Every structure is written in structure tokens, then in C-alpha cells.
Amino acid sequence: MAERLANRLRAEREFRGWTQAELAARVGVSRKTINTIENGVFVPSTLTALKIAESFERTVEQLFSVIEE
């Protein structure tokens, strides 16, 4: 069974009114990286996942979850 990493980045970002560039600047990565993570194309490293969670003041588990397809 295939597994996929789902995330709530877009919802959390839009809730705060942040652009992808603003979130990228807070995390210290490119907008493209945020974009590919949001779209499920790129699976972030633990370090980046922790930094994203810290930016949103959320836990990694609140932002990312594994979905079985």
C-alpha cells in the first residue's frame, strides 16, 4: 500500500494571511520549496519540518500526517 505525506501548510498559511514568500522567509528556504511541500511534490527534511512547525507555533504532527492510499 502506497503512503503519502499530507500537510496543512496552505490552510495554516492562509489563515494567517501569509504569502508563500513570507513563510519561506520565516523558515529560511525558497518560495519554491514551500510551494512544492504544499503541493505534496517534495517531502521536507526533519529540520525544515520543525522550522515550519515553529513558524506556525504548531507541532509537526499538527501540520503533517501520513495517508495510506
Place this chain on the structure above:
Amino acid sequence: MGDVELVERAEHLGRKRSQLFFVLAMVFFAGQSLYFGAPDATRDSVPRVGAWLILVCLMLLLLATGGFLLSGRKVRHLLNDESARANRVAAQAVGFWATILSLIAVYVESIFDPVTLNEAVHIVGTIGVGAALISFAVRERRAHRLG
């Protein structure tokens, strides 16, 4: 320059980089028609081989560093962040497989028709480096277009 401005600058340069890599790969491939179109006597002249070697080294340097000419440490860091590095690793894997497959093709071809060492190096080197460059450019362009 603020952090968001740095991100936007990196975004702009990243798009330019993917376009440039694609064009460079095309120019690199097109340049090989000059090599194989030249008469045998002048094909392996020192200036011709030297120019190709310099071009290959430049392409490899671009692939290895993701754009060593780009200025600004912070912008360079953003340009070569983890998604760009992942794309580069995947592109290098494509380059590896293209090299091995072209090597096998040249080896089989040499059974039927003699291939000189210089010709073989040109074919294998061009396909390997060119395929990696195109792969990186396509992956980056796709990533920029998402969303």
C-alpha cells in the same frame, strides 16, 4: 535587503537559472554537430577539443554547485536549498544512467563500425552532462510553475 526581498530575489534568479541551464544544454548538444560535421583531419584539433573540454568543465561546475557565479551568500543559500539540492541529486542520477546507456550504445556500435576514442568520449560526455543539465532545468521549472 529584507528576508522576503531575498526570497523574491532568489525566486527570480532560480527561474532564470532553470532557463539558462536548459538553453546551455541545447547549445551544448547543438555544438556537437560542429564536431561530427567537421572533416576527420581537423575534428580533433587542439582548439576544438580544448573548447569542448572547457565547456564540459563549466557545465559540471554548474551542476555541482547549482550556479557558482551567482552573487550573495544568502541568496545563493536560498537558491540551493533542500528542494534544489534534491533536484540536483535526481538530475545527477539521470546523468549517470544516460552516461552508462550511451556507453553501452557506443560499445555495441563499435562492433559494427570503428569508433575512435575521441568520438566515444565526445558522445558519452555530451549525453551524460547534457542529460543531467536538462533534467535539473526541467525539474526546477516544474517546481516553479506549481501552485
